[in-house]
Amino acid sequence: MKTLKTGIIQQHNTADAADNRRRIAEKTELLAGGGAQLIVCQELHDSLYFCQTENVDTFDLAIDIRPGCGSAVDFYSSLAARLGVVLVTSLFERRAPGLYHNTAVVFDSDGSVAGKYRKMHIPDDPAYYEKFYFTPGDIGFEPVDTSVGRLGVLVCWDQWYPEAARLMALAGADMLIYPTAIGWESSDSADEQQRQREAWTTVQRGHAVANGLPVVAVNRVGHEPDPSGATGGIQFWGSSFVAGPQGEFIYRAPDDAEATAVVDIDLARSEQVRRWWPFLRDRRIDAYGALTRRFRD
Helix, strand or coil: CCEEEEEEEECCCCCCHHHHHHHHHHHHHHHHHCCCCEEECCCCCCCCCHHHCCCHHHHHHCECCCCCCCCHHHHHHHHHHHHCCEEEEEEEEEEECCEEEEEEEEECCCCCEEEEEECCCCCEECCEEHHHCCCCCCCCCCCEEECCEEEEECCHHHHHCHHHHHHHHHCCCCEEEEEECCEEECCCCHHHHHHHHHHHHHHHHHHHHHHCCCEEEEECEEEECCCCCCCCCEEEECCCEEECCCCCEEEECCCCCCEEEEEEEECHHHHHHHHHCCHHHHCCHHHCHHHHCCCCC
16 A cells, blocks of 8 residues: 555534544544545544543543443544544543553554554643553553554544654554643743743654655644633644655644544654665664663763
8 A cells, every 4th residue: 555545633622521522433434435435533433532640530431442331432443434434542441440551543444443552651740630540551562463554543642752753663653643642731932932832842743754754733723721720721722734754744733623634644654754765774672672771870
């Protein structure tokens, strides 16, 4: 496959999981009708971003992601099979009582679960209290093999770490995919907001360049209030984008509105870019041992 038609769904969320799923399904149908073979959803797309507060009752939102358990997994499996698309979802996984993960589940075009990725890097910042909810992933950085290629699926906070992108590339990923939920806090100045958004974009474009791979980042959009009232909530900044293997923008969504798009990604271009810029050839793997240390005191 030379050109992969990739659909993105940048959406605002409500507290109604059924409504969120219904709108995702409608947009998935629209994108599939436009030729999309791969469709990527944003992080934790079935609910509001509940990590703004710490509340044990919120764990009731988590689901068993095993096929046949009557959960969202069956909904998205049927959707992928009916439309014949590969679908990247992001779900709150209940693995066992008291054990939960932020998990991307990838469905192949026949509806089967091609694989999953459990978020490895878990933030703990004001309005992003994810360590309260999520156990760090234990699957590692392994691409998911699908009918459209090997997908290097990572999740949100993972996107700041070059090590994660590199390990996916070294495992043979054809592209890097980041379901995301990130935005501005109401007290941030306009200048600070733009610095944050541009840093987020720049670091991921850097992963594309350093690894010679396309990057697909899909963020949520819209304002979600802080249930505790301690902050003004989060204004998710959208700006979902697709970058090519030289970091070039192929597509960028607005920062203030929902968006869907079918984007053509030339997978063959990565081969040529890696010939021009053979970073993998010139890596000094004999000298990188210190990377496994927290810090060199």
